[in-house]
Amino acid sequence: MNQGKKIRVLVAKPGLDGHDRGAKVVAFGLRDAGFEVVYTGLRQTPEMIASAAIQEDVDVVGLSILSGAHLSLTQRVLQNLRAKGAGDKMVLVGGIISPADAGKLKEMGVAEVFIPGTSIKSIADFIKSKFTG
């Protein structure tokens, strides 16, 4: 990570899902909590997200998915990051995700899954604990 600099986060919307309230709110909230935040906007392919993560030199990639397509989309983002040599970036997923699927996502290599009702503070605390701990 960028020593002494702000933690950089990419908030991304993979796939065709247009529900972006959560993504935007988390982007605003993390920015106000002292992170550097880049928001991709809608309809990003896994390839586009991995490229943006590298180009923007982020430490964290946050994926927001409410379409039920989280397993396949997250898998592809992780594959793309690894293929581009960026497999060390922390990947977080937010959305309507069942406990069973959250388990599967963590097995794939996702650091944490955040469901509706999560406070931005707890997301910020989680990220900080991983980078300063």
Add this chain to the structure above:
Amino acid sequence: MKEDLEKVRQEKTRWGEKTLKAALERFKLKESPTQFYAPSDLDDGFNFLEQVGFPGQYPFTAGTYPTFPYLTGERGSGGIAQAKGLVRAGRYSGYGAPEDTRDYYLHMRKLGSRTGPNIAFDLPTQCGYDSDSPMASGEVGRVGVAVDTLRDMEVIFEAFSGENDIDRTASNFTINAPANILMAMYMALAEKRGISRDKLRATPQNDILKEFVARGTYIFPPRPSMRMFRDSLVFISKHLPNVNITSIGGYHIREAGATREQDLAFSLAIGAAYLQEGVNAGLAVDAFAPRFTFNAFGGSMEFFKEVAFHRAARRMWAKLLKEKFGAKNERSMTLRVPLTVYPGNFNCTVQRPLNNLVRSVVGGIAAAMAGGAPNCYPPYDEPLGLGWSLEAIQLSEDAARILQHEAKLVEVTDPLAGSYYVESLTNQIESAAWTEFEKIQKMGGAVAAIESGYMQREVAKSAYDRQKKLEEGKELIVGVNCFLGESELEVSTTRLVAHPYDPQRRDEAERVQITHLKETKEKRDHKAVGLLLKELKVAAQKEEVNLIPHLLECVKAYATLQEMCDILREVFGEYRPAAL
């Protein structure tokens, strides 16, 4: 009267200084946590005929219809009555490949459902991609059914033939950017069945402007999108007398974060922009406005404010039509909407999810107070993932039945009419919404306010404000940001009755549908499709041409949804959102 009001005003001041003050001192409060409304709180006095009127009459504050035979007992009806011999579209549904959705509808029929299809399409279909597109990968058949060609509509509608054929059954299509393509498919289906177009009953959502503000299934930029809207408005008005032109949805904007006043002002501004398209096309407003419908408005747990909101919405739409558009037919002025107050999907919680049943019942009671059916929406498992369980649907329907038959809530229309509080709240919400509406008109109307990103930014800002209030504990959601102590029981729920759609079929749907698409493409006359697509392109380049007849020809030749959308993308371009 005036003297009486003055006396009440004086008495209220005295009450505040004496009786109320004593209570505040006793509880050591600086200000009162409760309000009391007296006749003197209605700013301009109160004129019943002007501000409320009778149900089914201008300005429709009391209700859209003079009376209403609510049918909350009927399975899947959504509590909406229907004329004898006709079948209304029912619950929003659509799964996997077309075969899956057909089988779901057949299964629901066996379970007693007597409603038409209210089709949810998957995201690739909504965004103009075929099932074999790389953009569709992982999303085919997920949030709804996949439709690539006319063949897929033929399969879905195998569930609607014979006694419930499409001349007797109303269909709803939750489709926006490619709405005209789906309507062309529906007309082609009718033609194949020998049913004349004027018998078709349907409601395409066809509300593209809100897609730019919320929900996000846009394809083309706002201006060419409005040309597509104009084509549908003109075509439907001339050829499809029983089809609704649009189903305008403020609730998506609210779900995306809008405040009550933004929801109302943005939806009315969007509605006004659609009306203007019809006027600009040379039609009389009364020739098409009666076929405008609304999907839903609102979505919050604030009981009285939501009741007032719906009363204000009906009055504002009526005034807009009468005063700004010069409508003469009262039906043009009615805000036809199947759902009134509901708690808002956003406010339903994953945490202790059965509490959502309580939330939906509060919404159902408010709905009855607001001149609607006491629908208890959504089923409690809404936030647990896509597809409500049958038991959640049962409880949702039972809740509405209890409100109607046991609590007898629908015996009176607009029971809060004349309430000092509710009338004053209705006025306040209306006035704030008109202020915002006029602001948008000054920007050049809804299209301009979307092109500049104004509406999108305002909604995002409001969403963040709400989040901050939740994090600061200024707004409370039980089980989410309060009442989380160790003594609270984390009541969870097990959904024992399986959803009628087998999840294994969902996992197979993408592969299955890509195979069907390949087969359909192999069977069709490629040369004919190519020629028709070229003609579509030429037609699209001429702003004044109505594209629906061209789309109909393409559809009949089994051109795919994406082939048609790609042609239009070449001509119209694609929408790129304004920065946050």
